[in-house]
């Protein structure tokens with residue numbers, strides 16, 4: 001497994017587990033835990049205590065991290081989750097879709 005397969009700002013698709021088939025933007029990567037926070041995926045309700053900001057208290061909805069093993073890069077051309085290859089482009093390595101050759105940002 002190569003490091004940084006998925007990066008902040010990537011669009012990914014959940015391939016298994018909670019929200020399978022859903023796409024979303026990566027908001028945060030937690031490499032040490034092998035997890036990522038994806039927009040709109042794995043929403044959990046968090047209880048909020050009454051405070052000045054939240055006089056009613058109640059629940060706050062926010063994304064909980066999901067295992068990166070359950071995510072794949074989403075290719076806008078293939079409209080599905082794809083494997084990527086690392087290809088040297090001059091001095092840098094770029095990530096390319098193995099199916100159609102689309103180059104992912106970063």
Ligand SMILES: [Zn+2]
Pocket residue numbers: 075076077078082097098099100101102
């Ligand atoms: Zn592709």
